[in-house]
Amino acid sequence: MAPCFRVAFFASCDDNYIPTTAAALLSFRRFFGDARHGYFIVGSHISNANADLLLKLNVTFVDVSNLCKVFETHRNARCTKYVKECFYIAAGPSVFYQNTEYDFCLSIDGDVFCQREFDLAGLCKPVRHVGMRGVGPLRRCFEDRAVRFKGECDHRAELIRLGFPEETVDSPQTLEYNTGVIIWNVRGLNRWWFELCERVFVGLDGAFESDQDLISMAAAHPSVDVHEFDECYNFNYSMDTYKANWKLWFDFYFRNRNVDGVYISHFIRGKPWIRGNAIFPMQQHLVNQWRAHIRSLPHGLDSRWEEARADYEIKGGMLIQALMHALFMWHMVNHVVAIPNLKYTTPIFTYSVYILTLTKKLHSALFAFAPSLL
Incomplete structure (x- = not known):
């Protein structure tokens, strides 16, 4: 890995969750506080109190509400469990692609905690597009969502309609992923990844409970190379x-x-x-x-x-x-x-x-x- 190797650590959340998310990000900065790396929260709105807090903590807030408008305008009315900002995590590679300083970005949830130092470059190096931890075959996700949406949306059929190969969608090697920690190759994904996520989100009428559903299904596209890292x-x-x-x-x-x-x-x-x-x-x-x-x-x-x-x-x-x-x-x-x-x-x-x-x-x-x- 080149000496200029740089990572943007980031998370997406609404204003209420910013303090918790900032605490999670700071757990990483204890070990990766090098000035080459950056720490960010992406969202749609920030209160004055939280803006002041992030300024003191040297964490940058990025408003991506315009870029991520689709997650508000096309979201299924039945999906109310999580705030719309949870989907903004999918925009990370596009956001940091515009900032050519970063080679990779590492996204986390607010309930994530880094308790010890690890080989950051070694973790990122094998990732051509995206790195995640698999939790099971994607088809189990289809079965679960069919129950939740009471047949209103057939996620499997809709993905195939969008051009996803049927053999890939049904393959036991096509996985659902936990999105609590994700490694993104900024240059490898640039803007086309987010465009794919938008197409999937709109094509399935926004019938996604969480970012994990969306990212797992978008990652099933054969153009996406997923590196599965250790749990x-x-x-x-x-x-x-x-x-x-x-x-x-x-x-x-x-x-x-x-x-x-x-x-x-x-x-x-x-x-x-x-x-x-x-x-x-x-x-x-x-x-x-x-x-x-x-x-x-x-x-x-x-x-x-x-x-x-x-x-x-x-x-x-x-x-x-x-x-x-x-x-x-x-x-x-x-x-x-x-x-x-x-x-x-x-x-x-x-x-x-x-x-x-x-x-x-x-x-x-x-x-x-x-x-x-x-």
């Missing part, structure tokens, strides 16, 4: 992954304090700013790292999250250990059985147990009944 760069401990890093999972379930192989955590389930959302020792350890980062932030950012002021007391009694061991074995068996059958990599049973253990009331009751077990 240690987007580790969400929800057991939903296409190519499992078994050492990482073994460490997560069987070690109480540290997982050296995790570089970037993605708190999909169990936000670190909500007390009681982490029960597994390793999960608590990662949340504690996030909270320590929050407490180190300047300009009063730490005061925005009351729960960040206290760490979890990490325990690992017999009950928790037994549950973790059982989940690990179930995860292994399910991963071997489910992937060839194109089913979800995480069964309903596993999610049910996971959600139950995250319930604050249940956790409190167990702790009151037998604290030594926890």
